[in-house]
Amino acid sequence: MQIIKVKNYEEMSVIASSMLVEHVQQNESPVIGLATGSTPEGLYRSLIAEYRKGAVSFQGVTTFNLDEYVGLNKDDATSYQFYMNQKLFDHIDIPEEQIHLPNGVSEELQQDCTDYESNIQKAGGIDIQVLGIGLNGHIGFNEPGTSFLSRTHAVELTASTREANSRYFSSLAEVPTQAISMGIATIMESKKILLLVSGEEKAEALYQAINSPLSEEFPATILQLHPEVTIIADELALSKVLESYDESESAFEIKELQMK
Numbered sequence: 001m002q003i004i005k006v007k008n009y010e011e012m013s014v015i016a017s018s019m020l021v022e023h024v025q026q027n028e029s030p031v032i033g034l035a036t037g038s039t040p041e042g043l044y045r046s047l048i049a050e051y052r053k054g055a056v057s058f059q060g061v062t063t064f065n066l067d068e069y070v071g072l073n074k075d076d077a078t079s080y081q082f083y084m085n086q087k088l089f090d091h092i093d094i095p096e097e098q099i100h101l102p103n104g105v106s107e108e109l110q111q112d113c114t115d116y117e118s119n120i121q122k123a124g125g126i127d128i129q130v131l132g133i134g135l136n137g138h139i140g141f142n143e144p145g146t147s148f149l150s151r152t153h154a155v156e157l158t159a160s161t162r163e164a165n166s167r168y169f170s171s172l173a174e175v176p177t178q179a180i181s182m183g184i185a186t187i188m189e190s191k192k193i194l195l196l197v198s199g200e201e202k203a204e205a206l207y208q209a210i211n212s213p214l215s216e217e218f219p220a221t222i223l224q225l226h227p228e229v230t231i232i233a234d235e236l237a238l239s240k241v242l243e244s245y246d247e248s249e250s251a252f253e254i255k256e257l258q259m260k
Protein backbone atom coordinates (compact mmCIF):
# COMPACT_ATOMS: atom_id res chain seq x y z
CA MET A 1 0.00 0.00 0.00
CA GLN A 2 1.36 3.35 -0.98
CA ILE A 3 0.02 6.65 0.26
CA ILE A 4 0.56 9.80 -1.69
CA LYS A 5 0.06 12.87 0.43
CA VAL A 6 -1.06 15.97 -1.41
CA LYS A 7 -2.00 19.44 -0.31
CA ASN A 8 -5.63 19.62 -1.26
CA TYR A 9 -8.53 18.36 -3.37
CA GLU A 10 -7.22 20.00 -6.53
CA GLU A 11 -3.83 18.29 -6.27
CA MET A 12 -5.47 14.96 -5.49
CA SER A 13 -7.59 15.27 -8.62
CA VAL A 14 -4.79 16.30 -10.95
CA ILE A 15 -2.39 13.61 -9.74
CA ALA A 16 -5.08 10.91 -10.04
CA SER A 17 -5.87 12.18 -13.52
CA SER A 18 -2.23 12.08 -14.61
CA MET A 19 -1.98 8.44 -13.44
CA LEU A 20 -5.05 7.44 -15.45
CA VAL A 21 -3.94 9.41 -18.51
CA GLU A 22 -0.55 7.72 -18.42
CA HIS A 23 -2.20 4.30 -18.22
CA VAL A 24 -4.53 5.10 -21.11
CA GLN A 25 -1.65 6.43 -23.23
CA GLN A 26 0.42 3.31 -22.64
CA ASN A 27 -2.24 0.67 -23.22
CA GLU A 28 -4.21 -0.24 -26.30
CA SER A 29 -7.42 -1.31 -24.57
CA PRO A 30 -7.33 -0.10 -20.99
CA VAL A 31 -10.12 -1.08 -18.61
CA ILE A 32 -10.88 1.48 -15.94
CA GLY A 33 -13.24 1.16 -12.99
CA LEU A 34 -14.99 4.41 -12.13
CA ALA A 35 -16.74 5.84 -9.10
CA THR A 36 -19.34 8.54 -8.47
CA GLY A 37 -19.85 10.98 -5.58
CA SER A 38 -18.12 14.27 -4.82
CA THR A 39 -14.63 12.83 -4.58
CA PRO A 40 -13.92 12.02 -8.26
CA GLU A 41 -15.55 15.13 -9.75
CA GLY A 42 -12.22 16.99 -9.89
CA LEU A 43 -10.55 13.94 -11.45
CA TYR A 44 -13.18 13.92 -14.21
CA ARG A 45 -12.75 17.66 -14.81
CA SER A 46 -9.04 17.11 -15.18
CA LEU A 47 -9.49 14.16 -17.56
CA ILE A 48 -11.76 16.31 -19.74
CA ALA A 49 -9.14 19.09 -19.74
CA GLU A 50 -6.45 16.61 -20.83
CA TYR A 51 -8.71 15.33 -23.59
CA ARG A 52 -9.43 18.86 -24.81
CA LYS A 53 -5.72 19.62 -24.90
CA GLY A 54 -5.29 16.59 -27.16
CA ALA A 55 -3.12 14.80 -24.57
CA VAL A 56 -5.28 11.69 -24.48
CA SER A 57 -7.96 9.80 -26.38
CA PHE A 58 -10.50 7.49 -24.74
CA GLN A 59 -11.40 5.67 -27.99
CA GLY A 60 -9.91 2.40 -26.77
CA VAL A 61 -11.01 2.68 -23.14
CA THR A 62 -13.61 0.41 -21.53
CA THR A 63 -15.16 1.50 -18.24
CA PHE A 64 -17.09 -0.24 -15.48
CA ASN A 65 -18.75 1.85 -12.79
CA LEU A 66 -18.95 0.62 -9.24
CA ASP A 67 -22.65 1.07 -8.69
CA GLU A 68 -26.09 2.40 -9.58
CA TYR A 69 -29.28 3.09 -7.66
CA VAL A 70 -32.15 0.65 -8.04
CA GLY A 71 -35.26 2.23 -9.51
CA LEU A 72 -33.66 5.21 -11.23
CA ASN A 73 -33.79 5.39 -14.98
CA LYS A 74 -30.60 6.46 -16.72
CA ASP A 75 -32.28 9.73 -17.76
CA ASP A 76 -33.09 10.53 -14.15
CA ALA A 77 -30.85 13.41 -13.06
CA THR A 78 -29.97 11.61 -9.82
CA SER A 79 -28.94 8.32 -11.44
CA TYR A 80 -25.25 7.52 -11.62
CA GLN A 81 -25.49 7.01 -15.36
CA PHE A 82 -26.67 10.62 -15.66
CA TYR A 83 -23.88 11.78 -13.33
CA MET A 84 -21.26 9.98 -15.42
CA ASN A 85 -22.60 11.34 -18.70
CA GLN A 86 -22.69 14.85 -17.37
CA LYS A 87 -19.38 14.82 -15.52
CA LEU A 88 -17.30 12.80 -17.98
CA PHE A 89 -18.65 10.71 -20.83
CA ASP A 90 -20.44 13.48 -22.75
CA HIS A 91 -17.19 15.44 -22.95
CA ILE A 92 -14.73 12.80 -24.14
CA ASP A 93 -14.43 10.45 -27.12
CA ILE A 94 -15.24 7.15 -25.41
CA PRO A 95 -17.57 4.99 -27.56
CA GLU A 96 -20.90 4.45 -25.79
CA GLU A 97 -20.75 0.68 -26.11
CA GLN A 98 -17.55 0.61 -24.06
CA ILE A 99 -19.26 2.23 -21.06
CA HIS A 100 -20.78 -0.05 -18.40
CA LEU A 101 -22.89 0.71 -15.34
CA PRO A 102 -25.16 -1.70 -13.50
CA ASN A 103 -28.73 -1.41 -14.77
CA GLY A 104 -30.85 0.04 -11.96
CA VAL A 105 -34.16 -0.68 -13.66
CA SER A 106 -33.52 -4.22 -14.76
CA GLU A 107 -36.32 -6.75 -14.62
CA GLU A 108 -33.73 -9.49 -14.45
CA LEU A 109 -31.63 -8.05 -11.69
CA GLN A 110 -29.89 -11.25 -10.68
CA GLN A 111 -29.02 -12.11 -14.27
CA ASP A 112 -27.75 -8.59 -14.91
CA CYS A 113 -25.46 -8.80 -11.90
CA THR A 114 -24.01 -12.07 -13.24
CA ASP A 115 -23.63 -10.53 -16.70
CA TYR A 116 -21.86 -7.51 -15.22
CA GLU A 117 -19.28 -9.83 -13.72
CA SER A 118 -18.80 -11.73 -16.97
CA ASN A 119 -18.50 -8.51 -18.94
CA ILE A 120 -15.66 -7.44 -16.66
CA GLN A 121 -13.99 -10.82 -17.25
CA LYS A 122 -14.51 -10.60 -21.02
CA ALA A 123 -12.86 -7.19 -21.05
CA GLY A 124 -9.82 -8.78 -19.42
CA GLY A 125 -10.49 -7.53 -15.87
CA ILE A 126 -10.19 -4.03 -14.47
CA ASP A 127 -6.71 -2.52 -14.73
CA ILE A 128 -7.28 0.41 -12.36
CA GLN A 129 -10.30 0.82 -10.12
CA VAL A 130 -10.96 4.33 -8.83
CA LEU A 131 -12.51 4.28 -5.35
CA GLY A 132 -13.84 6.71 -2.81
CA ILE A 133 -14.62 5.76 0.77
CA GLY A 134 -17.84 6.26 2.70
CA LEU A 135 -17.91 7.62 6.24
CA ASN A 136 -18.94 4.14 7.37
CA GLY A 137 -16.10 2.49 5.42
CA HIS A 138 -18.17 1.40 2.46
CA ILE A 139 -16.49 0.90 -0.89
CA GLY A 140 -18.84 1.05 -3.84
CA PHE A 141 -22.16 0.54 -2.11
CA ASN A 142 -20.83 -2.35 -0.08
CA GLU A 143 -22.13 -1.34 3.31
CA PRO A 144 -20.81 -2.62 6.67
CA GLY A 145 -21.57 -6.31 7.04
CA THR A 146 -21.15 -7.11 3.32
CA SER A 147 -19.22 -10.31 2.73
CA PHE A 148 -15.65 -9.89 1.56
CA LEU A 149 -16.54 -12.64 -0.95
CA SER A 150 -19.42 -10.69 -2.50
CA ARG A 151 -19.85 -10.27 -6.24
CA THR A 152 -21.99 -7.71 -8.07
CA HIS A 153 -25.23 -7.70 -6.10
CA ALA A 154 -28.26 -5.74 -4.96
CA VAL A 155 -27.73 -3.98 -1.63
CA GLU A 156 -29.89 -2.22 0.95
CA LEU A 157 -28.49 1.24 1.61
CA THR A 158 -27.87 2.16 5.23
CA ALA A 159 -29.54 5.18 6.82
CA SER A 160 -26.18 6.98 7.04
CA THR A 161 -25.42 6.48 3.34
CA ARG A 162 -28.90 7.65 2.32
CA GLU A 163 -28.47 10.66 4.55
CA ALA A 164 -25.00 11.45 3.12
CA ASN A 165 -26.33 11.16 -0.45
CA SER A 166 -29.55 13.08 0.17
CA ARG A 167 -27.72 16.24 -0.91
CA TYR A 168 -28.27 15.14 -4.51
CA PHE A 169 -32.04 14.72 -4.03
CA SER A 170 -34.79 17.15 -3.11
CA SER A 171 -35.61 15.17 0.02
CA LEU A 172 -34.33 12.19 2.00
CA ALA A 173 -37.47 10.26 1.10
CA GLU A 174 -36.46 10.38 -2.56
CA VAL A 175 -33.11 8.67 -2.02
CA PRO A 176 -33.48 5.07 -3.23
CA THR A 177 -33.27 2.40 -0.55
CA GLN A 178 -31.43 -0.07 -2.76
CA ALA A 179 -28.56 -0.09 -5.18
CA ILE A 180 -26.56 -2.50 -7.29
CA SER A 181 -22.90 -2.60 -6.50
CA MET A 182 -19.84 -4.45 -7.64
CA GLY A 183 -19.01 -6.82 -4.82
CA ILE A 184 -15.97 -6.59 -2.61
CA ALA A 185 -14.38 -9.64 -4.27
CA THR A 186 -15.01 -7.96 -7.65
CA ILE A 187 -13.26 -4.78 -6.52
CA MET A 188 -10.38 -6.76 -5.03
CA GLU A 189 -9.76 -8.48 -8.39
CA SER A 190 -8.84 -5.16 -10.00
CA LYS A 191 -5.16 -5.18 -10.84
CA LYS A 192 -4.66 -1.81 -9.24
CA ILE A 193 -6.77 0.30 -6.88
CA LEU A 194 -6.64 4.07 -6.69
CA LEU A 195 -8.37 5.30 -3.55
CA LEU A 196 -9.04 9.02 -3.41
CA VAL A 197 -9.74 10.71 -0.09
CA SER A 198 -10.19 14.39 0.62
CA GLY A 199 -11.23 16.48 3.58
CA GLU A 200 -11.28 16.25 7.35
CA GLU A 201 -14.66 14.55 7.34
CA LYS A 202 -12.96 11.43 5.91
CA ALA A 203 -9.96 11.43 8.29
CA GLU A 204 -11.43 8.84 10.66
CA ALA A 205 -12.59 6.55 7.83
CA LEU A 206 -9.17 6.64 6.17
CA TYR A 207 -7.45 5.99 9.50
CA GLN A 208 -9.63 2.95 10.12
CA ALA A 209 -9.29 1.63 6.58
CA ILE A 210 -5.54 1.33 6.90
CA ASN A 211 -5.08 0.72 10.63
CA SER A 212 -8.04 -1.29 11.90
CA PRO A 213 -8.05 -5.10 11.86
CA LEU A 214 -9.75 -6.58 8.81
CA SER A 215 -13.48 -6.60 9.38
CA GLU A 216 -16.56 -6.88 7.21
CA GLU A 217 -17.99 -4.25 9.57
CA PHE A 218 -15.60 -1.76 7.96
CA PRO A 219 -15.42 -2.89 4.33
CA ALA A 220 -12.47 -0.68 3.30
CA THR A 221 -10.16 -2.61 5.66
CA ILE A 222 -10.04 -5.32 2.96
CA LEU A 223 -7.83 -3.00 0.91
CA GLN A 224 -4.97 -3.82 3.30
CA LEU A 225 -4.81 -7.20 1.51
CA HIS A 226 -4.64 -5.82 -2.02
CA PRO A 227 -1.13 -5.94 -3.49
CA GLU A 228 -1.40 -2.70 -5.49
CA VAL A 229 -3.26 0.03 -3.69
CA THR A 230 -2.36 3.66 -4.12
CA ILE A 231 -4.12 6.11 -1.86
CA ILE A 232 -4.06 9.73 -2.86
CA ALA A 233 -5.16 11.75 0.13
CA ASP A 234 -4.96 15.39 1.07
CA GLU A 235 -3.54 16.76 4.31
CA LEU A 236 -6.91 17.03 6.03
CA ALA A 237 -7.93 13.48 5.13
CA LEU A 238 -4.56 12.24 6.40
CA SER A 239 -4.65 14.24 9.63
CA LYS A 240 -5.60 11.29 11.85
CA VAL A 241 -3.24 8.83 10.09
CA LEU A 242 -0.31 11.21 10.52
CA GLU A 243 -0.92 11.64 14.27
CA SER A 244 0.21 8.09 14.93
CA TYR A 245 2.36 7.34 11.89
CA ASP A 246 5.71 5.73 12.56
CA GLU A 247 7.63 5.06 9.35
CA SER A 248 9.76 2.27 10.80
CA GLU A 249 6.80 0.26 12.12
CA SER A 250 4.20 0.92 9.51
CA ALA A 251 2.97 -1.46 6.83
CA PHE A 252 2.70 1.42 4.38
CA GLU A 253 4.81 4.33 3.23
CA ILE A 254 3.68 7.90 2.85
CA LYS A 255 5.15 9.83 -0.03
CA GLU A 256 4.66 13.53 -0.44
CA LEU A 257 3.90 14.75 -3.95
CA GLN A 258 3.48 18.26 -5.15
CA MET A 259 2.15 19.45 -8.43
CA LYS A 260 4.74 20.93 -10.74
Ligand code: PGA
Nearest residue numbers: 037038039040132133134
Ligand atom coordinates in the same frame (compact mmCIF):
# COMPACT_ATOMS: atom_id res chain seq x y z
P1 PGA B 1 -18.21 11.01 -1.72
O1 PGA B 1 -18.69 9.53 -1.54
O2 PGA B 1 -17.13 10.98 -2.74
O3 PGA B 1 -19.42 11.75 -2.18
O4 PGA B 1 -17.71 11.46 -0.39
C1 PGA B 1 -17.76 8.50 -1.42
C2 PGA B 1 -18.47 7.23 -1.06
O5 PGA B 1 -19.50 7.29 -0.36
O6 PGA B 1 -17.99 6.16 -1.46
